[in-house]
Amino acid sequence: MPRYLLSRLGSLVLSLVVASVVIFVVVQVIPGDPATFMMGLNATPDTVEALRHSLGLTGPLPLRYLHWVGGMLTGDLGTSYTYRVPVAGLVLQRLQVSLPLTVYAMVLSSLLAFPAGMLAAARRGRGADLAVMGATQLGVAVPNFWFAMLLVIVFALRLRWLPAGGFPGWGGGLWPGLRGLTLPAVALALPQAAILTRVMRSALIETLSQDFIRTARAKGLSQGQAVRRHGLRNALIPVLTILGLQFSFLLAGAIIIENVFYLPGLGRLIFQGITQRDLIVVQSVVMLLVAAVIVVNFAVELAYALVDPRLRR
């Protein structure tokens, strides 16, 4: 275990460092002078200079980089130029939407995908399998934002069961908040569920062709017992990988869905930051998202070791 842990931890730190450099370069170096970029072409040299000072964009690049990274490590994500408030506060506020939305979507997608994947694998080549696989083909082909629009047309505009957009906040209790997140979560979950189902099915089928399943059958286990006792755990690694990828994808990738439903989430924060040229927000929030992906991947790799004894060295 220690060696596996140590090497994973090493690559975690290295990835974070490289990612921060890449983001810094894309945001602060490639566009030329960030202050000019933020103010636009019509700004006078004086106002640009003033902005540069107020954002701490003076001094040599390496120093600015270190200052930024140092700030991130101590929880100081800088100050938003458009909102004039600390970015950290903005992020915390937005996470109250993005995190529940992500978890909600993942729960929905897992609840759908796990049984569907197992059913398809168990009934391989028969009617149920063909039906599930056909549905997943459709599921991966549907763009989630279009699906979201259809949901709005049907459930919000026609049936008026759920709100068409906006988020009431958690102040009014759990239920109104969940109501506001339901359509976006369904829109996000369906394509993910389709992918997860396919992975679950193929991982199970792969495992079922292994010799040790035949050994289990020779011991007197029925096909179903062999799947439950020996198949599932061995099929878990690819499924875990996809779950990890989906968590990070949903956390950041809800941008478009948040736009469809006017949700004040992290994705919208970045999107607004980009359209309003608020580089400080963009730089810090993108870094946070990348860090989240890297940390989730790390957690998934630790989970591998819990599942697979061969990695515990």
Next chain:
Amino acid sequence: MTLLSVRDLSVAIHGRPVLNRVSFDLAPGEVFGLVGESGSGKSMTALAVMGLLPHGAEVGGQATLAGTGLIGLPERRMCALRGREIGLIFQEPMTALNPMQTIGDQVAETLLIHGAASRGEALRVARQRLDRVGLAGERFPLERFPHELSGGQRQRVCIAMAIALRPKLLIADEPTTALDVTTQAQILDLLRGLVAEEGMGLMLITHDLAVVAGLATHVAVMQAGRIVEAGPTETVFRTRADAYTRALFAAAHHVPRRTPRIGSRPMLTVDRALRRYPLARRPFAPPRFFDAVKAVSLRLNAGESLGLVGESGSGKSTLARAVLGLDPLQGGAIRLFGEHPVGPRMPDALRAGLQAVFQDPYGSFNPRWRVARLVAEPFHLMPAPPADAAERVAAALTDVGLRPEDGQRFIHEFSGGQRQRIAIARALITRPEVIVLDEAVSALDVRVRAQILDLLCDLQDRHGLSYLFISHDLSVVRAITDRVLVMQAGQIVEEGPTDRVLDAPEHPYTRELVAATPKIPPGWMEDDDAA
């Protein structure tokens, strides 16, 4: 009294017949050997008896275990029989165990699944059974995982699993084929002991006649889904009434006719060769190394066949790669024709003098190329392809017993034996003087193997080739080599004329190796020389 009675068992898979009216009987305490080449239907017979045939299989005939008809038995009843009344052991111990579960849990599961014991009791029995198969508690606690065990140890776990409930019938499908010869001997001993002690019937499926000769009381020879001959083992071995049986047995210890003309010119000399691999480093620890080949020296003379035998992990394949100049040495030297150093950077012209044939007839060829292009590939070693390249390819194909027209076909159109012939043609195309044969006949069925050995000897005679013949199989080495080297743990432990080393081994390891090799009792095959 009969334990297992099989009558007119026929199986077709998706309409294609694979078993044709197979009948045999097996008594308690008896070892019944089922022998045949690959594809003869031996494994299918076992799966049919166990009710584990693949989807799309139609079964006809009967199989009765202690009065219970097995064919057509409902799946629930069959599950209750498997593991309790019939135990099954497979060929591949490396993949037969669930990598995620401890060996204790896997053995105990046999008891738990049949409701034969509580969990605590099942683990206690698992301990006993693991002790019985030679995995003692202090070195092999129940909490071990399969990946911490060697192949032979894993096969012992599989046996413990199969005998956990003391079944009446044990079916072992090539149980030792994937194992080294010394491990094989131990596993066969274990099976022999279990049959005697527990009074089980053992159905032993194997391609290896010597294994059957040493273990089985009765034997049946299978070919193309039929039993062609059956009876008490010694009788079958002595009479060989069926033509196929005769051909099979003759091929099994076929010795090609050779007229060695050994010169004194050194073709290949290895001088204190060292192959060292760095091991994964622990932080703050000095680097560690593994020496796969430790100061090995050898000399191959012109026209000679030199054997190199050893078990898996002995370093013989690593040495082969170094000798072929595919990997660099970390010490010592390898020289071709007495002077030119061999290594990854050796000049092409020199490489043309040293070619090889590998083990796997299926992985040895790019499936997208036609045979003519495959055979011609070593022409790359020449500054320009020779003007008569096409003629030379045709000649090489003829040389190995194929037709020149075969050059226009793709490799998947050929059988395993034909592919090895093409591999030999490719090795010969640059007219080399030294050929390394790395387990070149190990993947072949016995009859094909005999033909390839004949071909190799014929080519040696005609072209004056020198062979370095690497194999784990002592009988093959005996048939074709003049001198033999025995390798163990990266070192040559014994060297000498083949007959002397194999008949009167001096080093303890060689003795162990020779003793462990299964043999057909002398006298059983007396009139064989005529064949």
Next chain:
Amino acid sequence: MGLWLGAVLAGIFVAMALLSFVWTPFPYAAMDIAQKLRPPSAAHWLGTDQFGRDVAAQLMVGARTSIAVAIVAVGIGMGAGVPLGLWAAATRGSWIDEVIQRGGDLVFAFPSLVIAILITSVFGPSAVNAILAIGIFNIPVFARVTRGGAISLWTLDYIRAARLAGKRGARISVEHILPNVANLLIVQGTIQFSLGILAEAGLSYVGLGAQPPTPSWGRMLADSHTLMGLAPQLALFPGLAIVLTVLGLNLLGDGLRDLMDPRLRRQA
């Protein structure tokens, strides 16, 4: 059967794009305010949008945009990813392999949509920048698939035979490895092609893809968003075009994989 359905769907989509070069029911950019927001009719098969433009014509020309973006993005991914993957496999275990692999991991760690948006915002929104953004994320995908396939081939004896014939890494990679991973690449190519179409639609939807007047399915959907209550059919047709196209490509990819996998072919 999936193969044929997929080929037909993808074929229709390509034919639509090609046909649009010579013929569309109406000039795709021609506005006719008097005819705005019409439902499907004999004249306007799929109706008109809020400026009275013909939806069918826009869909046909939009297919061009989708194809162009997806083809170039897959081209970038293959062009850079395949050589990198071959190189990594040829030098397996060396620092080169390590750098290529970790570099791929790193790209995967970036939320692709966010980075695509970042790129298009720094360099300006356009179809070209959308292509670049999508293409860059295709590179590690192809590098991984290539490396994975190549690694298992490198252990085979025919590679040893090629080395005995004096061939080195680059030549072996081109002669022996590439042709034998080609089927993997074709399958992955169709998958990335359909993902490219989805990504282009997403970027255009938020206004960062193809710019007006170039029609694009994603922007048609974005324009329809505010009109959802008024003219829901405007949201329906571009979405269906995307779904059917992607579905067709995926079926085609799966079908090709089954066709080229000899194990699967024998069972069929």
